[in-house]
Amino acid sequence: MTAASGVRAAPDPARLSINTATVRAQWTLPEIVDALARHGIRGISPWRDQVARAGLVDSARRIRDAGLFVSGYCRGGMFPAADAAGRRAARDDNRRAVDEALAIGARCLVLVVGGLPKDAAGRPVGRDLAGARAMVRDGIAELLDYAKPAGMPLAIEPLHPMYAADRACVNTLAQANELCDEVAPGDGPSLGVAVDVYHVWWDPQLPREIARAGAAQRLLAYHICDWLVPTTDLLNDRGMMGDGVIDLPAIRAMMEAAGYRGAHEVEIFSGRWWKVPGDDVLATCKARHAGAS
Numbered sequence: 544m545t546a547a548s549g550v551r552a553a554p555d556p557a558r559l560s561i562n563t564a565t566v567r568a569q570w571t572l573p574e575i576v577d578a579l580a581r582h583g584i585r586g587i588s589p590w591r592d593q594v595a596r597a598g599l600v601d602s603a604r605r606i607r608d609a610g611l612f613v614s615g616y617c618r619g620g621m622f623p624a625a626d627a628a629g630r631r632a633a634r635d636d637n638r639r640a641v642d643e644a645l646a647i648g649a650r651c652l653v654l655v656v657g658g659l660p661k662d663a664a665g666r667p668v669g670r671d672l673a674g675a676r677a678m679v680r681d682g683i684a685e686l687l688d689y690a691k692p693a694g695m696p697l698a699i700e701p702l703h704p705m706y707a708a709d710r711a712c713v714n715t716l717a718q719a720n721e722l723c724d725e726v727a728p729g730d731g732p733s734l735g736v737a738v739d740v741y742h743v744w745w746d747p748q749l750p751r752e753i754a755r756a757g758a759a760q761r762l763l764a765y766h767i768c769d770w771l772v773p774t775t776d777l778l779n780d781r782g783m784m785g786d787g788v789i790d791l792p793a794i795r796a797m798m799e800a801a802g803y804r805g806a807h808e809v810e811i812f813s814g815r816w817w818k819v820p821g822d823d824v825l826a827t828c829k830a831r832h833a834g835a836s
């Protein structure tokens with residue numbers, strides 16, 4: 544080991560962004576915007592339900608007036624459906640998500656693509672995972688025809704395989720890159736990927752696939768948190784940076800080497816952190832971004 548290895552410059556604090564799910568139990572969207580200004584945090588990534596409650600026009604104005612950049616808009620996707628009517632409903636809802644992302648000034652619309660088709664009660668229909676993936680491909684292609692002329696980049700977020708049935712049947716960065724190449728060859732910024740460390744940290748192909756996405760101008764978002772051992776809930780037990788086993792500086796170095804110069808978006812769904820006062824959560828996010836990311 545050389546003296547230089549393992550020693551990396553701290554991340555630029557101006558790149559820090561907070562995904563609003565991180566403090567959704569503590570605050571409304573207007574309260575989050577105020578809190579970010581109070582803490583000197585420059586970026587935000589809002590969720591649609593929070594924006595809907597606060598009002599789209601008012602939310603956009605507040606974010607603009609606070610001088611925040613919008614690292615992404617959460618979220619579109621959920622393409623597979625049991626019938627044509629369901630797929631049309633998904634298409635229409637995704638177009639609305641693009642319109643909202645434009646109104647809010649987002650850098651990209653994040654896509655969580657959906658798993659197996661579900662019935663009206665939300666139960667999976669059938670076992671055709673390949674069929675679900677084909678619906679995802681077709682749904683993204685159709686949405687891109689709407690989003691690209693409007694100028695809203697779409698970021699496919701591969702999710703950890705434990706979510707393949709219910710949330711996303713795109714499960715590795717390689718799969719997301721292949722989907723991009725198939726749907727939009729050579730069309731980097733219009734269709735790309737969101738790299739969320741929680742979903743991809745374990746992947747032996749991660750360095751290669753981050754480099755591949757960067758070479759194709761497809762690195763649109765970078766989401767950070769940590770993987771706790773043990774993890775006690777599949778959805779809501781994400782860790783704060785530095786509390787788990789993900790080598791965050793190493794992954795950031797891969798992103799930077801691949802040309803990524805965008806935001807570092809903290810996205811922590813956590814029953815533990817949702818119980819902590821919001822100001823303490825944001826102070827900890829700032830400190831851990833600087834010291835453990």
Ligand code: ZN
Pocket residue numbers: 700737739766810
């Ligand atoms: Zn994410």
